[in-house]
Amino acid sequence: MNSKTKTARRVVGVATAVVLAAGASACGSGGAGGGAKAGGFTYWSMWRAGEPQAKVIQAAIDRFQSDTGIKVDVTWAGRDVTKKIGPAIAARQAPDLWDQGADAVYAATAQAGQALDLSDVLGMEVPGEGKKVADVIPAKYLDALPKDPNGKNHYIIPYEVSSAGLFYNAADPDLAAAMPTAPATWADFLKVCDALKAKGRACLASDGELAWENGLTLDYLLAAGGVDFSALSSDKSGASWDNPAVLTAVQQVEQLVKGGYLLGGYDATKFPAQETNWSAGKAAFYSDGSWVTDEVAKQVPADWKMGAMLPPGATNADSMLFGFSMPRTAKNVAPAQKFIAYFQQQKVLGGISTEAGNITPRSDIPAPAVLADVQKALNSAPVRLTYGGVAGSYPTKVFNQNFLDLWHGKTSAEQFVSTMKSDQVSFWKSQD
């Protein structure tokens, strides 16, 4: 499921596609080393010029060019760079360097063996720090990634990490009274919800049309029960759904729905209506990726204190990486790799936190205050992939509709499990 990026709203995405289509020829002429004269390299970015990350990267490029004399030919392509990269590789017009979410990099290139193994970069020195890249990026992030056909998962060097969870206002007096300490179990969490309900407050706000965001809780509860979504969803026989731990997790989600803990009207609105309600304090929690803090930054009242926690019972945060990747066909390998290592310097990478307001993989760069809880969760234990990194059309064709039926109270936990099982079997049959 696509981790990226709710901030890039669909409208913007469509607009970008148009711009990209117009600019494709420009990219083409600059690609394949065409614009990279002696010692330079080409770079297509997932950011559009003017976005905070683009500003941080542009500043790094400027310093890199003056420090090393290596010319960087950058194109601010936007999110749809993912759709451009494959055809560009096929046409031998691909850039030497590009960046995206790890799931997008895997889907667009690594899965087909089209991404360069960047293990060399991990062994390179971070300029001026006397450490290697592998020393500053915790290995757990790359270890969690799916492997390409060559058995390698070093096809991305991350510079930004997101995670999902339940977000809340720690300064909310009702919530503070209901939840003096973080609940340890799901039953404790429901007690918090009950206490809120007694005060006439909804526990959870939910944009009910969104399967990915709302399903995050199920994904975490499955993980808490020892079920890996990747193994669960890739089982062609569907037998994995018979695991009692699966039903338990689904029943826990059902308790949220049946218990009336969701802010009313959630199944009859369009995003971001309920996110807005949450930021206005109408419900205590909201389940989403950590970019939600940025989305509501301008709406929340001044005394709002952003808190985040994993759905109780879960111990391992999920991680969604964004970082640099190189196509297998890259021509100017050495200078591009040098830039990747250059970008990992604390003073350069720090801009992702201070300027762009995001978490970096380096644990010695503090996250922005609103994301402090998320960084703590990421740092404290091994990480896992959101939905086990499930890819392809499985979410759309199997999970989303069934999950929304459960989430809207149309099906019971048992019905959900049995339709998931049968739909999954027929899905995998159609994929042969």
Add this chain to the structure above:
Amino acid sequence: MATALQDRTAVRREGRPPAGSGAAPLERQHRRIFWPFAGPALLVYAVLFLAPIGYAAWTSLYKWDGMGAKQWRGLHNYQVLFGDPAFRTSLLNTLEILVVGGAITFAISLALTLVLREMRARLFARSVLFFPCLVNAMVFGIAAGFLFSPDGPVNTVLHWLGVAAPPKWLATDNLFPMIVATLVWTATGYYTAIIMAAVDQIPEYLYEAAELDGASAFQRFRHVTLPLAWDVISVCAVLWTVSSVKIFELILMYGGSSSNQPPVSTWNTAMYVYTEAFPQTSAPQLGMATAAALVSLVMVGVITLALRRLMRRTAVEY
């Protein structure tokens, strides 16, 4: 009355002269200049339309991600396609938009024609009706979230009217009917405008004669307007068929978000092609995408031919 009317007004269009042996000098001239004139157009058509369709047909026989080598799959893609519940839903939805949406659109358009011909300020009314067609469908997709939210303007008005429990407009189950309704709303003005243009050409004296014969408003519509505007209506039907199959952005805007595709229950074949060609988290399945596109091309072709045949009438001249 209809026959009387036709006897008075209708003249059968002369058939084409039978293709002669080519002895006439003018005929020979025509033949000589046919290819020099038609050739360039045919060439452009072949290069820009036929060749891509041929290439798509070729691609549909392979498994291909657009980057690596193509793997031969033969007709297996088509087998998979029809075995895929998502595609079957898409196909049914496409037909539902085409048939149900089309029937409603044309029923309303023709009813409006009946009213508009006789009313005052009809030019103004026509402009108002045409307006929704000028607005980009994406605007509706975005505006719907505001208009139809539980405490949005629509429900507020319904509340004033005494409706205590209005439907959950934006619930997943209602998405597809909402999409069809929006399509009907935008298309009605468009087809009304075209049909009205044809109706305006019908001479007034025919209506006067019909009125003298004692025809009611509906009978005038049935026996004068409908037969005399039939050619245009049948062209409109073809236009609707072709355009309804290509509808896409409305579905994407209504049901999708940046991290979720629209629910499968709202897909049509165009949406299916899009999701196969531009999946969010996997390599493109260009073979499947082109196979789905070809199936919908064949479907439109067959339906268009059938419509043309069904709606063929002897042309009426006036």
